[in-house]
Amino acid sequence: MTKLPNSRSRPNRGASDEFVHPNLEQRTLWSVRCTHCDLSSYHGNIPRFTSTKQLWTAMLARGWTRRDDGRVLCLLHTRVADCQELGHAMTDWTPHVVDPTALQWRYCQRCGANFAQRVRSDG
Numbered sequence: 550m551t552k553l554p555n556s557r558s559r560p561n562r563g564a565s566d567e568f569v570h571p572n573l574e575q576r577t578l579w580s581v582r583c584t585h586c587d588l589s590s591y592h593g594n595i596p597r598f599t600s601t602k603q604l605w606t607a608m609l610a611r612g613w614t615r616r617d618d619g620r621v622l623c624l625l626h627t628r629v630a631d632c633q634e635l636g637h638a639m640t641d642w643t644p645h646v647v648d649p650t651a652l653q654w655r656y657c658q659r660c661g662a663n664f665a666q667r668v669r670s671d672g
Protein backbone atom coordinates (compact mmCIF):
# COMPACT_ATOMS: atom_id res chain seq x y z
CA MET A 550 0.00 0.00 0.00
CA THR A 551 1.36 3.39 -1.02
CA LYS A 552 0.90 6.38 1.24
CA LEU A 553 0.44 9.85 -0.09
CA PRO A 554 3.59 11.96 0.45
CA ASN A 555 1.79 14.33 2.80
CA SER A 556 0.26 11.69 5.04
CA ARG A 557 3.46 11.17 7.08
CA SER A 558 3.53 14.77 8.18
CA ARG A 559 -0.09 14.79 9.40
CA PRO A 560 -1.03 13.70 12.91
CA ASN A 561 -2.70 10.32 12.97
CA ARG A 562 -6.34 11.00 13.76
CA GLY A 563 -7.67 7.77 12.27
CA ALA A 564 -9.11 6.27 15.43
CA SER A 565 -11.09 9.33 16.49
CA ASP A 566 -12.29 10.06 12.93
CA GLU A 567 -13.68 6.56 12.62
CA PHE A 568 -15.26 6.38 16.07
CA VAL A 569 -18.73 4.88 15.83
CA HIS A 570 -21.09 5.52 18.69
CA PRO A 571 -22.50 2.24 20.09
CA ASN A 572 -26.04 3.47 19.45
CA LEU A 573 -25.39 3.76 15.72
CA GLU A 574 -26.21 0.88 13.42
CA GLN A 575 -25.26 0.38 9.80
CA ARG A 576 -27.81 -1.49 7.68
CA THR A 577 -28.29 -2.21 4.00
CA LEU A 578 -31.64 -1.02 2.68
CA TRP A 579 -33.04 -2.08 -0.67
CA SER A 580 -35.19 -0.10 -3.07
CA VAL A 581 -36.24 -0.70 -6.66
CA ARG A 582 -36.53 1.67 -9.60
CA CYS A 583 -38.81 1.38 -12.64
CA THR A 584 -37.00 0.66 -15.91
CA HIS A 585 -38.95 3.45 -17.63
CA CYS A 586 -39.55 6.22 -15.06
CA ASP A 587 -36.77 5.48 -12.56
CA LEU A 588 -38.04 6.77 -9.17
CA SER A 589 -40.74 9.13 -10.50
CA SER A 590 -43.70 6.95 -9.57
CA TYR A 591 -42.81 7.24 -5.87
CA HIS A 592 -43.33 11.03 -5.88
CA GLY A 593 -40.41 11.43 -3.48
CA ASN A 594 -41.51 8.77 -0.99
CA ILE A 595 -39.21 5.86 -1.87
CA PRO A 596 -39.99 2.68 0.09
CA ARG A 597 -36.90 0.87 1.42
CA PHE A 598 -36.65 -2.69 2.69
CA THR A 599 -34.17 -4.68 4.72
CA SER A 600 -34.20 -7.64 2.32
CA THR A 601 -34.90 -8.20 -1.37
CA LYS A 602 -37.52 -10.81 -0.44
CA GLN A 603 -39.36 -8.22 1.64
CA LEU A 604 -39.00 -5.72 -1.20
CA TRP A 605 -40.50 -7.99 -3.87
CA THR A 606 -43.32 -9.16 -1.63
CA ALA A 607 -44.35 -5.56 -1.00
CA MET A 608 -43.76 -4.15 -4.49
CA LEU A 609 -45.45 -7.00 -6.37
CA ALA A 610 -48.44 -6.58 -4.06
CA ARG A 611 -48.49 -2.89 -5.09
CA GLY A 612 -48.80 -3.85 -8.75
CA TRP A 613 -45.14 -3.64 -9.80
CA THR A 614 -44.00 -6.39 -12.15
CA ARG A 615 -40.83 -8.16 -13.24
CA ARG A 616 -41.17 -8.77 -16.96
CA ASP A 617 -39.79 -11.73 -18.90
CA ASP A 618 -37.54 -9.34 -20.88
CA GLY A 619 -35.81 -8.19 -17.67
CA ARG A 620 -37.65 -4.90 -17.16
CA VAL A 621 -38.98 -3.95 -13.73
CA LEU A 622 -42.08 -1.78 -14.04
CA CYS A 623 -44.02 0.46 -11.67
CA LEU A 624 -47.81 0.14 -11.51
CA LEU A 625 -48.43 2.69 -14.29
CA HIS A 626 -45.89 1.20 -16.67
CA THR A 627 -47.12 -2.30 -15.84
CA ARG A 628 -50.60 -1.25 -16.95
CA VAL A 629 -49.30 0.30 -20.17
CA ALA A 630 -47.13 -2.76 -20.92
CA ASP A 631 -50.08 -5.08 -20.22
CA CYS A 632 -52.21 -3.11 -22.70
CA GLN A 633 -49.42 -3.34 -25.31
CA GLU A 634 -49.31 -7.11 -24.88
CA LEU A 635 -52.99 -7.90 -24.29
CA GLY A 636 -54.82 -4.98 -25.90
CA HIS A 637 -56.76 -2.33 -24.01
CA ALA A 638 -59.45 -3.30 -21.51
CA MET A 639 -62.18 -1.01 -22.77
CA THR A 640 -65.19 0.01 -20.73
CA ASP A 641 -68.64 -0.43 -22.27
CA TRP A 642 -69.96 2.52 -24.29
CA THR A 643 -71.56 4.85 -21.76
CA PRO A 644 -73.50 8.12 -22.09
CA HIS A 645 -71.13 11.09 -22.55
CA VAL A 646 -71.35 13.79 -19.85
CA VAL A 647 -71.37 16.55 -22.48
CA ASP A 648 -74.45 15.20 -24.27
CA PRO A 649 -75.75 11.98 -22.71
CA THR A 650 -78.61 11.59 -25.17
CA ALA A 651 -76.53 11.86 -28.37
CA LEU A 652 -72.93 10.94 -27.47
CA GLN A 653 -71.21 7.93 -25.94
CA TRP A 654 -67.65 7.43 -24.75
CA ARG A 655 -65.38 4.72 -23.51
CA TYR A 656 -61.75 4.32 -22.44
CA CYS A 657 -59.31 1.68 -21.25
CA GLN A 658 -60.00 0.87 -17.62
CA ARG A 659 -56.49 -0.60 -17.19
CA CYS A 660 -54.20 2.18 -18.45
CA GLY A 661 -56.69 5.05 -18.75
CA ALA A 662 -55.79 5.73 -22.38
CA ASN A 663 -57.42 4.96 -25.73
CA PHE A 664 -60.31 7.33 -25.10
CA ALA A 665 -62.99 7.12 -27.81
CA GLN A 666 -66.34 8.78 -28.36
CA ARG A 667 -69.14 8.37 -30.89
CA VAL A 668 -72.59 9.58 -31.79
CA ARG A 669 -75.20 7.15 -30.49
CA SER A 670 -76.38 4.85 -33.23
CA ASP A 671 -79.52 3.57 -31.50
CA GLY A 672 -81.52 6.76 -31.89
Ligand SMILES: [Zn+2]
Pocket residue numbers: 583584585586587590622623624625626
Ligand atom coordinates in the same frame (compact mmCIF):
# COMPACT_ATOMS: atom_id res chain seq x y z
ZN1 LIG B 1 -42.65 3.55 -14.27
Ligand SMILES: [Zn+2]
Pocket residue numbers: 628632636637638657658659660661662663
Ligand atom coordinates in the same frame (compact mmCIF):
# COMPACT_ATOMS: atom_id res chain seq x y z
ZN1 LIG C 1 -55.04 0.29 -21.92
